Every structure is written in C-alpha cells, then in structure tokens.
Amino acid sequence: MICAGIDAGSRTIKVVLLDPQTREVLAAGVRDQGVQQDLLAQQLLDKLLDERGLGRADIRRAVATGYGRRLVPVAEETITEITCHARGVRHRVPAAATIIDIGGQDSKLLRLGADGGVRDFVMNDRCAAGTGRFLEVLSARLAVRLGSLGDLARRSSAPAVISSMCVVFAETEIVGLLAAGAAAADIVAGVQAAIAARVAAMAGRNVTAPVVFTGGVALVPGMDAALAAALGCQVAVAPDPQLTGALGAALLAADGNEG
Amino acid sequence: MNTPRQITLPQWDARYARLRAAGLCEPAYGGPLGRHAADGDSRLLRLRLDDSPAALRLWNFLLTEDERLYQARAAGKRIVGTMKDLGTVPVMAYALENVVAFYPDGAWWLPCLMERNTKLLEIADGLGIDDSFCPVRAMLGAFAGEPHFPLPDLLTCSVGAVCDDFSAIAQRLAGLGFPILWWEVPHRRHPEGGETAVPLPGGFLAPQSQVAFVQDELERVRQALAAMAGEPLSDERLRAGIAEANRVRRLLEELRRLAFTAECCPLGALEMLIAEMLAIHFCSDRAETIGVLEELAAEVRRRVDQGVGVLPAVEHRRACSHGGRAVPARVYWVNPVADLRVMNLLEDAGGWLCGSEYLFCHALLPIPEDLPPLEALARTALADPMVGSATDRAAYVVGDARRFAAEAVVISRIPGASHCALEGQIIAQAVRAELGLPVLEIEVPPITDALEPGLRTRLEALVEIVHHARQR
Numbered sequence: 108m109i110c111a112g113i114d115a116g117s118r119t120i121k122v123v124l125l126d127p128q129t130r131e132v133l134a135a136g137v138r139d140q141g142v143q144q145d146l147l148a149q150q151l152l153d154k155l156l157d158e159r160g161l162g163r164a165d166i167r168r169a170v171a172t173g174y175g176r177r178l179v180p181v182a183e184e185t186i187t188e189i190t191c192h193a194r195g196v197r198h199r200v201p202a203a204a205t206i207i208d209i210g211g212q213d214s215k216l217l218r219l220g221a222d223g224g225v226r227d228f229v230m231n232d233r234c235a236a237g238t239g240r241f242l243e244v245l246s247a248r249l250a251v252r253l254g255s256l257g258d259l260a261r262r263s264s265a266p267a268v269i270s271s272m273c274v275v276f277a278e279t280e281i282v283g284l285l286a287a288g289a290a291a292a293d294i295v296a297g298v299q300a301a302i303a304a305r306v307a308a309m310a311g312r313n314v315t316a317p318v319v320f321t322g323g324v325a326l327v328p329g330m331d332a333a334l335a336a337a338l339g340c341q342v343a344v345a346p347d348p349q350l351t352g353a354l355g356a357a358l359l360a361a362d363g364n365e366g
Numbered sequence: 367m368n369t370p371r372q373i374t375l376p377q378w379d380a381r382y383a384r385l386r387a388a389g390l391c392e393p394a395y396g397g398p399l400g401r402h403a404a405d406g407d408s409r410l411l412r413l414r415l416d417d418s419p420a421a422l423r424l425w426n427f428l429l430t431e432d433e434r435l436y437q438a439r440a441a442g443k444r445i446v447g448t449m450k451d452l453g454t455v456p457v458m459a460y461a462l463e464n465v466v467a468f469y470p471d472g473a474w475w476l477p478c479l480m481e482r483n484t485k486l487l488e489i490a491d492g493l494g495i496d497d498s499f500c501p502v503r504a505m506l507g508a509f510a511g512e513p514h515f516p517l518p519d520l521l522t523c524s525v526g527a528v529c530d531d532f533s534a535i536a537q538r539l540a541g542l543g544f545p546i547l548w549w550e551v552p553h554r555r556h557p558e559g560g561e562t563a564v565p566l567p568g569g570f571l572a573p574q575s576q577v578a579f580v581q582d583e584l585e586r587v588r589q590a591l592a593a594m595a596g597e598p599l600s601d602e603r604l605r606a607g608i609a610e611a612n613r614v615r616r617l618l619e620e621l622r623r624l625a626f627t628a629e630c631c632p633l634g635a636l637e638m639l640i641a642e643m644l645a646i647h648f649c650s651d652r653a654e655t656i657g658v659l660e661e662l663a664a665e666v667r668r669r670v671d672q673g674v675g676v677l678p679a680v681e682h683r684r685a686c687s688h689g690g691r692a693v694p695a696r697v698y699w700v701n702p703v704a705d706l707r708v709m710n711l712l713e714d715a716g717g718w719l720c721g722s723e724y725l726f727c728h729a730l731l732p733i734p735e736d737l738p739p740l741e742a743l744a745r746t747a748l749a750d751p752m753v754g755s756a757t758d759r760a761a762y763v764v765g766d767a768r769r770f771a772a773e774a775v776v777i778s779r780i781p782g783a784s785h786c787a788l789e790g791q792i793i794a795q796a797v798r799a800e801l802g803l804p805v806l807e808i809e810v811p812p813i814t815d816a817l818e819p820g821l822r823t824r825l826e827a828l829v830e831i832v833h834h835a836r837q838r
Contacts, residue, residue, distance in 0.1 A: 174819050189827035190834075213820070224834040227804045230824060311791070 108167035109133060112356030113148050113182055114191070115175030116140060118211030118239065119323060121353040122151045124159065127167065127361035130198070134159050135350050144175040152181060168363055170356040174212065186359055188352045189217060189228050194362075195355030196319050197223030199346050204315040207306060207334060207342065208351070209324035211239040214302075216310045229309050234273055237305030239324040241274050245298050248281055249291050257328025260295040267297030277301065299329055303337035310338065318342045321351040370669055370676040372414035372634055372713075375400055381417060390419055393654065395430040402429040407479040414710050416637045416676060420658075420665040427658050428640055429479075431468065431650050432515050438466045438650070439516045444595050447518035448647060449505075449536055449546070450528050453611075453729030454747045455587055456647040461607025462595045468515060469647040471532075473508040474501045477812040478705050486511060487812070495538055499531040500783040501704045501812050506535050509544060520594045521546045522587060527553035527753035530784040547590050549583040551747055552576055554754040566749040567731035570758060580744035588740065604739035610652055612732045617659040618645055619730060624666045626720045626770040630675030631694065632666045635709035635719035639702065642722065645729040677713055694718035695832035698772035700763055700793060701725060701780055704812040708778070708821065711814075715825035716833075721770035723763050727751055756789040760796035767801060773832045775801075776825070779809040804831045 114121040118140055124133040134155040141147050148171075156162055163181070171182035172191040179185075188208070192215075196203045206217040213230055214237040220226040231237045246253045260266075267284050271277040277298070284294050302324075307314075318340055320331050325348035335342040345351050373381065379400040382390075399422065403410045407429060415421060439445060446467040448455040459467035476484050486507030487497070493510060495503045508514040523536045523546050540546045554572050557563040562574035592599040621641060625633045633641075641662055648655040669675070677694055697712060698721035712719065728749035734742040751759045767775055775797045779786040794805040806828045808821055 174823065187823050187827040187830060189823070190830045220838075222838065224838075225804075225827070225831050227798065227831070228827060229807070230820075232809050 109161065109165055110357050110360035111152060111166050111169040111182070112191070112353040112358070112360060113152065113169060113171045113173075113176075113179050114188065114350075114353035114356060115144050115148055115171060115173040115179055116188075116210055116323075116352070117174050117213075119349070120144070120148050120151055120173075120175075121350050122148070122155055123350055123353040123357040124155055124161075125354075125357035125361055130358065130361065132354065132357075135347070135353070137349060140175070144178045145180055148175075148179045149181055168360040170360040170363075172352050172356040184360070184363070186356060189215060189225055191352045191355030191359060192321050193217055193219060193223065193225045193355065194358050195351035195353075196321060196345055198354065198358055199351075200317070200319050200343065203317050203319040205318045207310075207318060207320050208322040209237070209239060209302070209306065209320075209330070210322040211243070214238050214306050214309065214322075216306065216314075218313075218315065229311075231305070231309060234305075237302055237309065239322070241277065241298060241302055242324065242327060244274055244278050245281065245295065248278060248285075249294065251291065251295075253327065256295050256299075257330070259292050260299055260329040262292040263290070263296035265293055266300055267293045269297045269301040296329070296333075299327075299333040300337070302330070303333035306334060307337035314338050314340060316340045319345050321345045321348045323349045325349070369674055370632070371417055372676055372710075373417045374414060375403055375410050378415055378417070378422070382422065385419060385422075392426075393423065393657070395426050395434060396423065397426060399425055399429075406483060408481050408483070409479045409706065412707055413636065414634070414713075416634050418665045420661040421633075421637050423661055424637060424640055424658050427649055427651075427654060428643075431472075435466065435468055435516050435650050444520070445516055445518045446591065446594070447515075447521040449521065449523035450532050451522065451524040451549075451747070452646050452726040452750060452752075454524075454584070454743050455522050455549075455591075457607050457611040457733065457743060458584070458588060458591055458599065458604060460610065460648065460652045461603040462591060462597060462599055464597070465591065465595050466650050467647050468518070468650045470505045470508065470515065470518075470521075471502050472643075472647075473505040473514060474704060474812075475706070476508065476514060477501065477504050478707075482813060484508075484511075484514070486514075490535075493538060493542070495535055498782055499535060500529065500780050502532060503535050503782075504812075506539055509539055510542060520590060522590070523548055524551050524747070526550040529752065531782055547587065549587050551580060551583070551750065551753050554748050554750075554758070564745065566745050567733065568728060568749045568762065570749060570754060572745075572748045576748060577741065577744050580747050581740050584740050584743055584747070601739050604743075605735070608733045608735060608739055608742060610656070612735065613656055614645060614648065614652070614659065615730055615732050617656065617663055618642060621659065621663045621666060622721075622730070624663065624670050628670045628675070629673060631677045631718045632669035632675055633662070634676050635699070635712055635717075636706060637662070638719055638722065639706070639709055639724065642724055642726075642730065643702075646726055677718060692716075692833060692836075695829040696720035696771060696773045697828070698722065698763070698767040698770065698775045699724075700775065700777045701786065703778050703810045704780060705810055705814040708810050708814055711818065711821060712776070712825055715822055716829035717774075717776075717825060721766055721772050723751065723759075723766060725752055727762060727766070752785060756785075756792040757796075759789060760793040763793050764796050764800045767797065767803070772801075772803065773835070774803055774828050775805045776828065777805060777807045779807060781809055781811050804828060804835075
C-alpha cells in the first residue's frame with residue numbers, strides 16, 4: 108500500500124506517491140493547472156500510478172493540499188499548504204527554522220518550532236508583487252521563457268529599480284524601462300529584487316536561519332540569491348522545491364496511518 | 367432537549383413556522399427572517415444563523431433598525447445620528463424621554479448585507495471618497511443617495527484622535543450640507559510629572575486636564591441635545607441614563623464571560639458580534655436592547671448549564687488518530703469585519719470565537735456611577751481604544767486574550783482604515799511576545815466571495831497550528 112499527496116496549486120498540480128514504511132518517494136509529477144482541477148489531478152495521479160504498475164486500490168490514504176485542495180475528491184483529507192510545506196521541509200531539511208514558499212499566486216513565510224511544526228506564518232495579501240505571477244508577467248512581456256529568466260538576470264550589471272507594489276503598475280514600469288532602452292537582463296534582475304524585497308518586508312525583522320526556499324519560484328535561478336540579499340542571510344533551495352507541498356501531504360497521509 | 371445548531375435562512379423560515387405554531391411570542395418587529403432577504407438583504411442567504419428564538423429576536427432587531435427609526439420619527443421622537451463616537455453620546459441621548467440615537471456609521475454593513483446592490487460605495491466613489499478609505503464610506507453614500515435611514519434632527523461626530531479616513535468622510539458629509547456638531551477627543555496620553563492622573567475604565571490613566579477638556583466638549587453636546595429635545599438634560603437624567611447603559615454593559619459582560627469561557631461554543635461568532643455591537647448605540651432602542659440581550663444571555667446560560675454547543679466537534683486528523691474529537695481552536699478576534707460571512711468562515715475552518723476587541727471595548731465597560739455624570743462619560747470616552755496609542759490597544763488585547771485563554775489571535779484589517787495600517791503589526795508583536803500565540807493578519811473587504819479560498823486557507827492553517835501546539 109502507498110500514500111499519495113496531491114498539491115492543487117494555482118498554476119500547477121503536483122502529485123507525490125510515497126511508501127509509508129520507508130518514506131521513499133515512489134513517483135512524482137507536475138502538470139499545469141486548469142479549469143477541471145479534479146479531473147487534471149486524477150489524470151496525473153493515475154498516470155503516476157500506472158507508471159509504477161499500481162492502481163487506485165493500492166492507495167491507503169491520500170491528502171490534498173493547495174488552493175484547489177477542496178476540489179480533489181480522490182483525497183480523503185485536506186490540509187493547508189502551510190502545514191504541508193513544513194512537513195515536507197522537515198523531512199528533507201530537518202534543521203530548517205524558516206521556510207519561504209513562493210508560488211504562482213502567493214508567497215508565504217513560515218516560522219518553525221523546534222519540532223519542525225509551524226509556529227506562525229505570514230502570507231501576502233491581494234497583491235501579486237511578491238509572487239510567481241510577477242515573473243510570468245515579465246516573461247510574457249520580454250518574450251523569454253520562465254526557465255531562462257535566471258540566466259538572463261545573471262548577465263545584469265545594473266539591476267533596474269522597480270518601484271510599484273502592484274504587478275499591474277510594475278508592468279507599466281517595465282514597459283517604460285524597455286522604452287528607455289534598459290537591458291532585459293537588468294529588468295529581470297530588478298524584478299527578482301522587487302519580489303525578494305516584498306517577501307523580506309512581509310517577513311519583518313525576525314528571520315531565523317536556516318532559511319529554506321520552496322515553491323515553483325525557487326526553480327528560477329537567481330531568486331535564492333535575491334532573497335538572500337534582501338533578507339541578509341543565506342537561503343537554501345529545498346530539494347525538488349516545487350514538490351515540497353505534495354511531499355508534505357503524502358508524508359502527513361503516512362503519518363495519519365501510524366496511529 | 368433542542369440541540370442548538372446553525373441553520374440557513376430557508377431552514378430558519380421553516381423553523382419559524384413551527385415556532386409560531388407552537389406559540390412563539392415576538393415583539394412588534396418580529397417575523398420570519400426570510401422577509402429581510404426578500405427586501406434586499408440577500409447576504410443573509412449565505413450566512414448560517416443560530417436557530418434559537420433568542421437569535422431570531424436579535425436578528426430581527428438588527429435588521430429592522432431603519433423601519434423602527436422611521437416609526438420613531440412618525441411617533442414624534444427626535445433622532446440623533448452619532449457618528450464615530452462609539453458609546454458615549456448615545457448614553458446621553460437616551461437619557462432624554464423623546465430621543466433615539468442611531469449610528470450612521472453602521473451603514474458600512476449595507477454593502478455586505480445587500481451585496482453591493484445599494485451602490486453606496488459607488489456613490490461615495492463619485493464624491494471623491496474611493497476605496498482608499500475605510501468601507502464606512504458607505505455611510506456617505508447612505509446620506510447622499512436614496513435614504514436608508516431618516517435624516518437625523520441632530521448629527522454629532524467625535525473628532526481629533528479618531529481614524530483619519532473617518533474624519534475625511536465626515537468632513538465630506540459636512541461639505542455636502544449636512545450640519546454636524548463636532549466634539550473633540552484628544553489623543554489619550556499618559557500623565558506627565560506634576561499632572562493629576564485620572565483612572566479610566568479599562569485600567570488606563572489620563573491627565574486630569576484631558577478629562578476636563580472632554581467633559582467640556584460633552585457639555586456642549588448636552589446643550590445641543592437639550593435644545594433639540596426641548597427639555598433639559600439634567601445630571602439626574604444623565605445618571606439614570608448611565609445606569610441603564612450599564613445594564614446593557616453588564617449583560618454583555620455576562621454574555622461574553624459565558625460564551626468565551628464555556629467548555630463548548632454556546633453561541634456562534636456572528637451572533638456574538640451583533641450582540642456586542644448593541645453596546646454602541648442600542649440599535650436605536652435601549653429598552654429593547656436590554657430585552658434582546660436578556661433573552662440571549664438566558665439561552666446561552668441554558669446551553670452552558672446543559673453543556674451543549676452550537677458548533678459541531680471538529681474531526682481533526684491527529685485528534686482522530688488518537689480516537690478523539692478535537693475541540694475547535696479558541697480564537698481571539700481583533701476588529702469588526704465588513705463581510706459578516708467571515709465569522710461563519712472562522713467556524714468552518716475549525717475556529718471558535720473566544721474573545722474579541724471590535725474597536726469599542728470601552729463601550730463594554732461599566733461607566734462609573736459614583737462620579738458626576740459628564741465626568742464619568744468623559745473618562746469613558748477617553749478609554750476608547752482608538753484614541754490611545756496602538757501599544758495601549760495591544761496591551762488590552764493581550765490581557766483580554768489571556769483572560770479568555772485564547773489559543774490564537776486573528777487581526778482582521780479593515781481595508782483603507784488608517785489605524786489598521788500600523789496597529790496590526792504592533793498588536794501581533796505584543797501577542798507573540800507576551801502570550802506566545804500564533805497571530806494571523808487578514809484583510810476583509812465588504813464582499814469576500816472571490817477571496818474566500820485564500821481566507822479559508824489562512825484560517826485553516828491557523829487552526830492546524832493550534833492543533834499541532836496542543837499535541838506538544
């Protein structure tokens with residue numbers, strides 16, 4: 108029997124299949140989110156199960172997390188991504204004291220207790236300026252693939268200053284910078300710094316190291332460095348950062364079977 | 367024994383028919399709650415309401431305020447609109463025989479209750495008071511647009527150490543030709559060396575000079591009220607008015623103590639919020655406020671005695687794994703919400719309201735009855751959490767949350783409200799430092815439907831943290 112974690116995020120769906128005894132990840136996958144979230148999640152789950160020669164009947168317990176967690180009927184239980192990210196990080200980086208999770212739609216800072224559980228958290232409000240959405244807007248405006256933004260930012264010699272706290276207005280600033288002849292690399296580096304600054308402002312002055320970075324935005328090269336600069340401490344990217352929530356959900360499913 | 371529960375409006379109307387058939391007696395403003403939705407308060411269809419006759423009376427009392435005000439006008443009563451002031455001038459107004467006071471700021475719930483169909487916020491937009499201001503700007507729309515309440519014979523407004531945005535809204539109202547009697551409340555400060563310190567309700571101190579200043583301001587209000595009513599407002603009448611206001615406050619104190627210290631939740635967050643709001647201005651009928659609260663307190667006392675609660679036990683994964691059913695997380699709430707549905711959402715997420723500070727904690731404290739009445743009212747006005755420092759307010763929240771053994775604190779920001787921009791972080795820091803509790807800051811606009819998934823995630827995560835902490 109296995110356990111499953113399904114993270115129905117705002118931009119992508121992630122699934123992790125886990126051996127509850129060994130806590131070994133048996134399979135993991137990511138696909139884009141869509142309108143029929145339940146169907147998309149089930150398709151991804153079934154695909155991963157099929158690849159391992161397993162079926163639904165082999166799932167002992169499944170936990171769903173993420174914004175769409177209530178729309179995943181295949182899971183018996185829902186747990187917020189805050190708790191799931193903490194559980195996933197505790198498994199991979201037990202010493203972590205702070206987690207920064209930046210996804211497509213929101214950013215969070217989690218303060219962990221000595222036992223790895225969440226002690227407190229803060230999340231961005233309605234503004235998307237500290238989230239992956241900002242990078243998507245930038246990617247579309249510059250006609251550069253999301254995955255290439257980091258490499259582009261590395262070539263920056265003078266990062267642009269993005270003043271706006273709102274992505275919509277920030278896009279206007281980007282248009283203005285392009286019109287003024289600013290280099291794309293400098294604009295990307297400026298946006299990365301702006302996202303990091305938003306997260307640092309949300310964190311306040313009390314960030315305890317070690318800091319672990321999770322979520323899809325952690326896959327963008329250079330974002331960890333931008334965060335480290337803004338926070339004034341080292342930031343380590345979690346292994347498979349995009350899968351942390353789904354991993355945590357699978358682990359919590361396994362934990363729940365222990366009782 | 368009837369097990370209390372929360373029900374929808376259609377369920378309430380079916381229950382109402384059964385209660386009536388069984389001989390339910392109601393005041394004149396009674397009736398099925400569904401009629402309010404039919405009249406435009408469509409938000410009620412999305413709320414879960416307590417199923418007791420006491421709650422029926424509470425909701426009917428709240429939702430008939432405009433009708434009762436028009437009836438009061440028709441009966442020849444004089445009407446005072448008391449803006450910004452939370453619980454001082456209404457005490458004076460109700461000391462007069464033929465006067466009722468209401469709280470025009472209460473119009474801030476109209477965009478929620480009527481799901482923005484009133485266009486009050488849009489009217490305010492058109493008058494230059496846009497969404498960078500607190501949703502109480504709906505009040506401006508209520509004055510300037512189609513009438514939602516009779517225009518008052520006298521309009522008072524406290525100014526000085528109040529929210530900047532509210533002052534701007536009230537000034538815009540005055541600019542539109544609505545005469546306002548302004549009375550000033552200074553920023554409450556700690557007495558300095560050589561100044562006589564005066565204790566205020568709630569435990570804070572103020573210099574005697576500030577108390578005297580506010581007393582003089584209230585003397586002006588007294589003269590204006592007497593002139594409007596055509597009868598003197600004597601100290602004797604004020605004393606009687608204070609005694610009646612204290613009846614309301616004692617009832618609310620009992621209700622809070624019962625509800626927030628019970629073993630299971632005897633009354634939902636929504637009804638507790640509405641009940642506490644009655645302290646500010648008695649919902650335009652002081653005598654009926656006492657009746658409503660007496661019935662509500664009796665119902666809650668009965669539930670506490672019988673050990674029954676209105677919330678279902680939360681099935682929590684870890685609690686269940688140990689064969690138990692978790693008690694909802696005890697949550698202390700700071701600031702009122704513009705969308706009433708969020709109080710239901712707290713309970714959906716596994717929370718239980720166990721304490722609150724809705725910006726008028728001073729209106730829940732007894733007014734001193736052993737002082738000259740205007741001095742007693744001046745001291746009460748200076749105890750307003752909004753006229754002191756954010757640090758003072760944080761200290762109050764910490765003390766109250768400790769008193770009710772809260773396990774988490776939610777600070778609900780009011781979008782555009784100037785005080786919320788700063789206070790939240792100061793209160794959060796104090797709660798974390800003094801109580802070691804998790805704190806969640808959220809922002810609640812008048813309609814939260816599109817934000818519900820995000821709000822739910824935050825509240826559920828807070829509850830998960832509480833459950834995790836219980837296992838440590």
